[in-house]
Amino acid sequence: xxxxxxxxxxxxxxxxxxxxxxxxxxxxxxxxxxxxxxxxxxxxxxxxxxxxxxxxxxxxxxxxxxxxxxxxxxxxxxxxxxxxxxxxxxxxxxxxxxxxxxxxxxxxxxxxxxxxxxxxxxxxxxxxxxxxxxxxxxxxxxxxxxxxxxxxxxxxxxxxxxxxxxxxxxxxxxxxxxxxxxxxxxxxxxxxxxxxxxxxxxxxxxxxxxxxxxxxxxxxxxxxxxxxxxxxxxxxxxxxxxxxxxxxxxxxxxxxxxxxxxxxxxx
Amino acid sequence: xxxxxxxxxxxxxxxxxxxxxxxxxxxxxxxxxxxxxxxxxxxxxxxxxxxxxxxxxxxxxxxxxxxxxxxxxxxxxxxxxxxxxxxxxxxxxxxxxxxxxxxxxxxxxxxxxxxxxxxxxxxxxxxxxxxxxxxxxxxxxxxxxxxxxxxxxxxxxxxxxxxxxxxxxxxxxxxxxxxxxxxxxxxxxxxxxxxxxxxxxxxxxxxxxxxxxxxxxxxxxxxxxxxxxxxxxxxxxxxxxxxxxxxxxxxxxxxxxxxxxxxxxxx
Numbered sequence: 001x002x003x004x005x006x007x008x009x010x011x012x013x014x015x016x017x018x019x020x021x022x023x024x025x026x027x028x029x030x031x032x033x034x035x036x037x038x039x040x041x042x043x044x045x046x047x048x049x050x051x052x053x054x055x056x057x058x059x060x061x062x063x064x065x066x067x068x069x070x071x072x073x074x075x076x077x078x079x080x081x082x083x084x085x086x087x088x089x090x091x092x093x094x095x096x097x098x099x100x101x102x103x104x105x106x107x108x109x110x111x112x113x114x115x116x117x118x119x120x121x122x123x124x125x126x127x128x129x130x131x132x133x134x135x136x137x138x139x140x141x142x143x144x145x146x147x148x149x150x151x152x153x154x155x156x157x158x159x160x161x162x163x164x165x166x167x168x169x170x171x172x173x174x175x176x177x178x179x180x181x182x183x184x185x186x187x188x189x190x191x192x193x194x195x196x197x198x199x200x201x202x203x204x205x206x207x208x209x210x211x212x213x214x215x216x217x218x219x220x221x222x223x224x225x226x227x228x229x230x231x232x233x234x235x236x237x238x239x240x241x242x243x244x245x246x247x248x249x250x251x252x253x254x255x256x257x258x259x260x261x262x263x264x265x266x267x
Numbered sequence: 268x269x270x271x272x273x274x275x276x277x278x279x280x281x282x283x284x285x286x287x288x289x290x291x292x293x294x295x296x297x298x299x300x301x302x303x304x305x306x307x308x309x310x311x312x313x314x315x316x317x318x319x320x321x322x323x324x325x326x327x328x329x330x331x332x333x334x335x336x337x338x339x340x341x342x343x344x345x346x347x348x349x350x351x352x353x354x355x356x357x358x359x360x361x362x363x364x365x366x367x368x369x370x371x372x373x374x375x376x377x378x379x380x381x382x383x384x385x386x387x388x389x390x391x392x393x394x395x396x397x398x399x400x401x402x403x404x405x406x407x408x409x410x411x412x413x414x415x416x417x418x419x420x421x422x423x424x425x426x427x428x429x430x431x432x433x434x435x436x437x438x439x440x441x442x443x444x445x446x447x448x449x450x451x452x453x454x455x456x457x458x459x460x461x462x463x464x465x466x467x468x469x470x471x472x473x474x475x476x477x478x479x480x481x482x483x484x485x486x487x488x489x490x491x492x493x494x495x496x497x498x499x500x501x502x503x504x505x506x507x508x509x510x511x512x513x514x515x516x517x518x519x520x521x522x523x524x525x526x527x528x529x530x531x532x533x534x
Binding site for chain 2: 189202
């Protein structure tokens with residue numbers, strides 16, 4: 001038996017540019033090679049993880065620590081690192097108030113990780129439907145964004161808002177929830193541009209940032225952090241023959257919170 | 268003779284809220300008392316600096332260090348701190364590439380200060396009209412934003428872009444000039460909202476921020492920094508009777524780079 005390892009969203013990068021050299025391969029200036037749908041070094045198209053075997057340069061392979069199941073670790077390699085990286089960069093931790101917008105695959109990991117980092121965590125979800133889940137996952141508070149009172153009540157509250165939702169939203173309204181000097185960071189985005197009143201940023205020294213997954217070194221750090229804090233993704237394991245059905249359920253938001261395919265059923 | 272002192276944009280604040288307690292009185296949650304046009308504690312309207320005397324609580328008075336003329340120091344209390352504060356916060360210094368958008372009252376101070384901090388400084392101005400000035404003030408490079416080639420040539424270059432211009436601009440185009448993880452910070456803003464494609468931030472981990480003047484402690488730090496580096500504002504001193512004429516020239520952008528009124532002529 002070999003090591004317990006994982007492969008995330010990338011399998012290669014140039015390794016020479018400034019971002020690569022500082023461990024941010026996801027921002028490789030030549031474009032990193034994604035695990036799915038990228039042109040590989042040999043000219044073929046990368047095929048993703050729907051397979052029983054995959055050959056990947058070990059610089060792009062991370063160790064799954066003991067105590068973290070391979071199944072619950074799998075989604076961490078995307079949803080985990082995508083939320084861990086901006087939470088770290090923007091200082092989530094003890095004494096900080098963090099809001100997570102959206103409680104889906106990304107959001108549920110953001111809640112777990114921000115809570116484990118020691119922050120006071122608030123979920124901002126469209127409705128209160130998943131409130132029990134949110135509180136169980138580690139949120140201290142849960143509010144519905146469909147209720148205008150939420151924005152009055154929480155004005156000027158958060159040090160960090162992590163927006164995991166790709167739907168269009170009223171940016172100025174959400175920025176109004178930030179404390180002085182606070183940061184809102186998007187890990188998803190709508191296809192169309194948003195409207196932004198720059199005074200929403202200036203008058204309270206606020207920050208609006210973007211973040212894309214995370215580098216390999218930080219992905220390992222995130223896995224170690226999750227193992228230490230006994231955090232895995234909430235998953236539903238499916239056999240290969242249910243993939244199409246699961247895809248429909250993803251589109252219908254009917255998943256709590258990630259499907260994981262049992263590759264033993266692929267044969 | 269007493270101390271050589273200055274009063275900036277604020278003369279009071281609540282001194283109890285979180286921003287006040289950390290020295291960011293400009294973000295006072297109850298609203299700081301501005302030097303001009305604010306309701307003062309006694310209910311009267313603050314009258315600004317067009318006077319031979321002014322009574323201000325000494326917590327809101329800064330020392331003008333020896334070696335810095337009172338006249339060249341006066342604009343530092345607004346244009347100096349407004350540019351110094353975001354340059355410090357976002358890490359302008361040796362090895363960093365800083366762009367200053369606009370070479371007016373704010374921009375000319377941004378160039379001097381960023382240069383003194385040790386950064387490599389580029390001016391991005393509408394035209395090349397003030398290029399000689401820009402280079403003399405400390406810029407290493409000077410480009411016209413009216414030339415589309417500028418945006419191709421400088422794509423992905425800057426660690427920090429300080430936008431001192433309040434005119435509407437194409438945000439996504441300017442964000443494209445930032446290096447991975449870089450920050451664009453606005454100290455001015457147009458009245459109408461801007462359009463922002465959030466992918467401009469996400470795909471390279473970029474940041475868009477706002478900044479408003481600076482706190483009293485940091486204003487003193489800025490003055491000490493300017494005195495140490497022998498930086499004053501570029502000024503044209505005018506007597507009181509030229510105020511209306513000077514105002515017209517400000518509107519016509521005909522000032523290099525700040526008018527200072529000789530208060531001895533006010534009597």
